[in-house]
Amino acid sequence: MSDKINKVVLAYSGGLDTSIILKWLQVTYDCEVVTFTADLGQGEELEPARRKAEMLGIKDIFIEDLREEFVKDYVFPMFRANTVYEGMYLLGTSIARPLISKRQIEIAKEVGADAVCHGATGKGNDQVRFELGYYALNPDIKVIAPWREWDLHSRTALLEFAEQHQIPVPKDKRGESPFSVDANLLHTSSEGKALEDPWEAAEEYVYSRTDDPLTAPNEPEYIEVEFEKGDAVGINGVAMSPATLLEQLNAYGKKHGIGRLDLLENRFVGMKSRGIYETPGGTILLAAHRGIEQITLDRGAMHLKDEIMPKYAECIYNGFWFSPEREMMQALIDKSQEFVAGTVRLMLYKGSAHVVGRKSPYSLYSMEHVTFEEDSVYDQRDAAGFIKLNALRLQLLKRRGNVTEPPAYE
Template sequence: MSAPKKVVLAYSGGLDTSIILKWLETEYGCEVVTFTADLGQGEELEPARKKAEMMGVKEIHIEDLREEFVSDFVFPMFRANAVYEGLYLLGTSIARPLISKRLVEIAEATGADAVAHGATGKGNDQVRFELACYALNPDIKVIAPWREWDLTSRTRLLEFAEAHQIPVAKDKRGEAPFSVDANLLHTSSEGKVLEDPAEMAPDYVYQRTDDPVGGPDQPEYIEITFEKGDAVAINGTAKSPATILTELNEYGRKHGIGRLDFVENRFVGMKSRGIYETPGGTILLEAHRGIEQITLDSGAGHLKDSIMPRYAELIYNGFWFSPEREMLQALIDKSQEHVSGTVRVMLFKGMARTVGRWSDHSLYSEAHVTFEDDAGAYDQKDAAGFIQLNALRLKLLAARDRRLKG
């Protein structure tokens, strides 16, 4: 790869990406443009601007992408009820395509010929960033310093920082206890004190949820309204997508909802232990399944459930912009045309549980299901023929087996 002349760097303002910024300048002699996205990680982003300015960056992009993140990435994923390996709500995975999209767009707008990220060579994020970038611009150059440089220890990173006058916070002088990724959907904590999967995670790892054991002793009830599979209101008040997720996060925090201690299979081949907190997303998933229960046809729902693991795996592995993910999305979105109505959810000590649901689009017929007189809505005698037809092949199999045994 020829040396880039101008690089757009996904920049957090932290030590690692600040070192990457200076390394790109010294290694390639190129100009660096920084891009910092507000995805609801809960941190002030102005310090990132000041740090970039201090390091001599001329073009600094800081963008609030919270609404786009939830409306165009989180909500489509939740229409699918996407869960990776039965447990993980894909909080880190779903943020990467949006960051990559803006990296490529800023590169085009600023005349940059490359983009760079701070993902390591052991993780999934390098794959997610790069697959997304190449899908959007097949000619873009992607630089992954962690796969190239010789700064292979914390000591060498700190030495590089000091040699280039990069400020190092005091708490970065030692080994960080764990690594954190955060956005509006979740927080992810990995490494260091969490690397032994046999050891219980320390309480201080949890940042977005209160301990459910010490939570309120009385349950709290909220109502979430959906239109075509997307949440549009809480307790009857319409809100924007990002505002809804923010408010659900607060409900989830208070009741300790959405904690997950998970050993997952990374795309690159190794197993990894992580502590995830997805308070609002856990409530949202429960509520969405609740409204689907009365509005989604059984055939459509079962088909949708059967493709969900494949859809979730595509997102986890970085294939958001692939044709197969888009094909599955079209199927999923078709299924959501009548997924509208309201769900009442009980929140209590780490649990979110649907306790009521209603909709003008409901397929639930009390006349058909009642144990009382159904006034002729359903003829129970019809079930006899239904059973006989479905039993026919089983009876033929059993008859053959008995004949062969005899």
């Protein structure tokens, strides 16, 4: 290799692919490898990753619980904007990548590494998200992307490399896996293989985070979510940390089959892909946040947020979390949340979360103004002038005449 690498920090899951990458880095670059494994609530035991890294000769092994930071500093800011990509996707994978990138760069500085490495393929969005994060935080860092460099282009080649270098291969990895899975505390995504035909419905076994809505309880369940400054802070009167609260919402969502999504999306790299997403707690949280904003946000503020949300979502999806435009939009969004506080009551039932009540000490809802009964605060005659002023331009347009063609100019 032309660029000498002395030490590299690898985003390491402990699975077969990243274990192969670990050994490949040692063989190809003759460098020291430091592993970093992030616990983002994926629900897997992480100590096996430590043991496997030790078996492969790694001395510096970082395994860190980032669940609270993930929800507090990434998931919650995103949900303040009611963020969805292409009208549906709650960005569960996308929002995890900036935190992993940030911590990798921090570890690289701590251990004196001159490079970082990820296991994302050259076809997907994650390579972009990781690397934009790396370069935003350290413009001079060297980035290694094995899937764009090596000649291991088939499952057979990967398995042969693993056996050649005595990397344990689980028996169920010797065949073609039916699909790939990425998970964290916010969501689970399933893509590829058996899911690549967009006409074929996903089998029930694909879903791991949500029970089948058809067999969910036949009676609805009601919960109350409390908010302060746009963030959920408690459920049913019990204060909770961000990660604990999302875990509890996930449990409610799983039980009632809430948060399933079959999406054909537009990747940043240009192709379309089909993903099966499960975001049980996030789907409930989005409904609840919308509910509390309905009663506390001014119309102009709410509509402006809705206008910029697609751009904000695109920033996260495309990997520009650390961009100035995302930070500028975040400042606007956070300003709007100063009085977004109160309680939302939701009904959970067979795949859906419905807002059925909301209250706030900062409510902008005035029953005196909207009542159908007699009131003393609103003079309905005032509406006539309001309507006439708004109709003026329409009247002028019509009075210009029924001209079918604009005048000709020579």
